[in-house]
Structures are given as C-alpha cells and as structure tokens.
Amino acid sequence: MPGSTRGWRINRGRFRPWLRFLRRYPLGAGGAAVVVVMVLAGLAAEWVAPGDPVAANFGAMFNAPNRAHWFGTDAFGRDVLSRIIFGARTALVIGFGSSLLGATIGGAIGVASAYFGGITDLLVQRLVDIVISFPIIVVAMAIVAIIGVGTDKLVVAIALSFLPRAERVVRSSALSVREMAYVEAARALGCSHGRIIRRHMAPNVLAPYLVMLTSFLGQAILLEASLSFLGLGISEPTPAWGLMLRGAAVDFVQRAPWMAIFPGLAISIAVLAFNVFGDALRDAFDPRLRT
C-alpha cells in the first residue's frame, strides 16, 4: 500500500503543490519569494553588500544617496544599504530563533497542559492569563531588564514573550486531540505520558503550530525593531534595522531623510512578506478558517 501511494504522488509531479499554492495565493507566494530573497541576502551579506556595514568614514557623513552609496550614508558615514543588508541577517536570526524557540516551548507546554488537565492545566492557565494581560512589548522590556541586551539574549526575551500566546493557541487544538480515539488507544496500550504527547498528540497540532510560527516571524522582527529602537535590543555597531532608526535618524530626519526612510521600508517589507505568507499558509492549512 505505501508503494502505490508513493507512485501516485510522483506521477502528480513534485512541484504540483507549489504551483497550486502559487495559483491560489499569489500574494502569499509573493511574500514567500521576498522571504527567500531576504534569506539569501542575509546569508550572503558579505558578498552582496557594497560596503562595510560597521566601518565609520567621517569624511562621508550624511551623504545623500549617490552612485557610491545608493541609500546614502549615516551619521558615522556608514553605508546605509550595506547596513540594511547585514541588518537582514540580524532580523532573520532573531526572527527565526525567537519564533522557533517560543512557539516550540510554548507549544510543548500547551500540549502537556491539555494532556494532563486538572490542577496542572489550571495553574498553567492562570499564569498564562496573567502574562497575557500585559502588552507584549512591556513583557519583552521586563525580560530584557532581567537578562540584559545582546543578540542571543534578545532571542530569549522575544521567545519568552511569545511563549504564553503559543501555549494558548496550541493548547486549544490539543484539547480536542486529547479526546481522539487514538489517544485513548495509546493510553490503553500502556504508552508512557511522554510517548503519547510526543508521538500521538504533537503531530496532530502541527498545522496550528506552523501557522502560528509564521505569524510570530513578522511579529518578532517588529518587536526586535521596536526594542532596538528603544535601545533595549541590539546595540551599536551591530547593524539592525530598528537601531538604524534610533538617534540621528530621528534627530536629523529633515536633513538626512534616507537614514529614516530605508531601514523602515526594510522592516515594513520584511514583516509584510512574512504576514502575507502566513495568511496564505493559514488559509491553505485550515480551510475552515478561510474567509
């Protein structure tokens, strides 16, 4: 039986599902394309970027966009385009890192909380209730205050702020999975709790998990930009989009508008790409949610 299904699938062509996605969700596919470009640019920043993102050049401060510096230079004479390209790497590392970490740990807690139920579930849910009642940026700020700034710490801080939200989403799907006959069967067969959660429950909440993960990606990039803008995220001289909007970009906005316009555009396009891709993924995964 597995052999026949396999053959059928190969006949349909490996690219069929992708082409169908492209046809049904052109906007989402466009988002995915932008994400791919961003990932490539982030990976190959050293080769793609026209200049050094951190080298100051005090002979070329506040240069307007020209042939040598397409997006102009900043208050330290650094090339804005290069900083944006290297900033993509920062944004992606933090976006993917924190989303994966937050969604996975939060999801695991959600599945476990739904599976065990009772007092465990009650306590976890009350704790989640409390954390969820604070704006996400306030939670992230508080965590940064405790653990400090830096790329790795920012990943942890953003992941932790996503955690309760991820827990909620996955738990609500896991609650219905728990009532399924196969979970009962696994329990009757004497599977351990850990095995039931890992092998029987987790795979069946994968769809909401993935949808949530993509929606976190855009949010994480926005959150990173906001925190860096406040001086609570990435610190100089590391190139990061939010950081580029801080300080001189605001103070000299009229004199050097390119310093404020381009990094903001980069944030907006990146987040937009993740958002439209996430929306399309949600529609494709869960037709019931389609509107």
Add this chain to the structure above:
Amino acid sequence: MTRYIITRFLLMVPTLLAVGVLIFVLVRVVPGDIVALRLVLGGSFVTPQVIEAERARLGLNKSMWAQFSEWMTGMLRLDLGRSMWSGEPVASEIGLRLQLSLELAVIATAIATAIAIPMGTLAAVYRGRWVDQVIQVISVAGLSVPSFWLGILMILFLLSVFNYLPPLVFTPLWQDPKANLAQLIWPALAVGYRYSAVATRMTRSALLEVLREDYVRTASAKGLATGIILRKHALPNALMPVVTVIGLEFAFLIGGLVVTEQVFNLNGIGKLIVDAIAQRDYTLIQGLMLLVAVGYILVNFLVDLLYAWIDPRVAYQ
C-alpha cells in the same frame, strides 16, 4: 445581572493579587537596585555606610516579606507608595501621564473604529472583488508597518511640506483643545493605522461568517435592501468579536505606546515604564504594572457587559 457584575468584580481581586506577587518578585530579580544605580554608578565615591543608610531609608534592607506586606497594607488604603527615584507619590506620578496616554488611546480607538467598521463591511460585502483585495492589502500592510516609523515619516512630512512640528509640551484638553489635539492627533494616527488594520480584519471575517447564516438569506429573499440587511441583521451579530478586539487593543494601548511616545517625545505611561525599569524604581514599576493589569481586566469586564447589551440572548446567571 447585578449579581453577575458583583461576582465578576470580586473575581478581579485574586487575579490582581497574583499579578502583584508576580511583579513584586520579578522587579527584585532584576540585577542592580536603585541605590546601586543612583549612588555607585553616579561616579562619586560613596562609603558602604552611605549605601546602607540609603537602602534603609528606602526600606530595601527589610526582608522581602516585610516589604511585600508593607506594600499590600498600603494598597488597602489605596496608597501605592512613593517613587523611590523622585520621592513623589506613585499615584501622582502615574496620574500626570495617564491623562495623556488615556486620551491618546481614546483618539486612536475612535480613528480605528471609524475606519475599521466601514472598511471591514465593504470588504465582506464585496468579498473576492477588487475592493476587498485592496482593503485586505491595506490592512495587512497596517500590521506590518512599524507605527514608530510611520510616526517618523509623519514628522518628516510635516516638517518638509509645512515646515511644522507638532507641539512638544502637553496641554490638557480643557485648557486648550486645539493645542492638545495638535499634539496628539499625529501619534493617534500612527498607532490608529495598525489598530484599524486589526479591527478591519476582524470585522470582515466576523461579517462573512454572519452573512452565511440562514436569516440573512431569508432577509435577502424577502427583498430587503442590502443596507438594511447589513444594519439590522448582519452587523449587530458580527459586532461581538469586533468589540472584543477593539477593547483589548485599547487596553494594550495604555502601556503599549512605549515606542510611539518615544518618537513624538510624549511623556506618557509608556515612557514612564521605560524610565521606571531603567531606574529600578520598584514602587513605581509595581504601580505601573498593576495599572496595566487593572486596565486589561477592566476592559475585559466592560466588553463582557457590552456583550449583554449588544446581544440580548446573553443572560448572566
């Protein structure tokens, strides 16, 4: 109904208590206390005796439990304590800024609602057509553009086109409504865009759900005009999730305007939160976090009451 309101109200107490305990412990986990920050990082040499004396003055040398019970007994008298940094009562520190933040949140909500409900309705009615697609793209863009960047662009636009900068000093609404609005309308627009995007998407999907219902088909089969169907049958039934979203976003705006306030140089609750955390001002942080939690819980409560008002089927036992 009255009984429901009272129980709901009393249920707030344990939640707030839990918030209080959590915040209390959390602020003390943050490395470095206010004395270390103010005296030691100040650069001047201070003897350990002076540091100890300052700790004692602020009550930081007492046990955690003693500090907590002191804070709690103060709360019973509706006294939030004094800011460790400025020495002013926390309540008045917050009161000063709350006026601005609350007003900003109200204006942003008004803008968002005024945009979202017609836009969401249009998108739902013309589902799949170009109107819908345009509105959807505008909304998803609203979720993607950082509101602080939008704020920077607004300032840039006002400066370069009109050579105008919004006033930097806050004037209360009743003192000079024009100056007040001139300052707050821009940040309200900047956050209102994102806010309206959230609400538009919710209006659209809630309305689409309702438009599938049998009673809507019946109404249209008996020849009612689309406008009447929407106003009398569809919208009231689709409004509940929209009201929830608007309410929760409003609650989050009070503390969540941190970044936008920074761009427009507003002295609001968000800025106070940043400063209080940076200065390790324990009493002020505790007061602010309680305020944010109370705001969220109260809005939830009001949304529930509004449900009962919008939907007569909701009867609270």
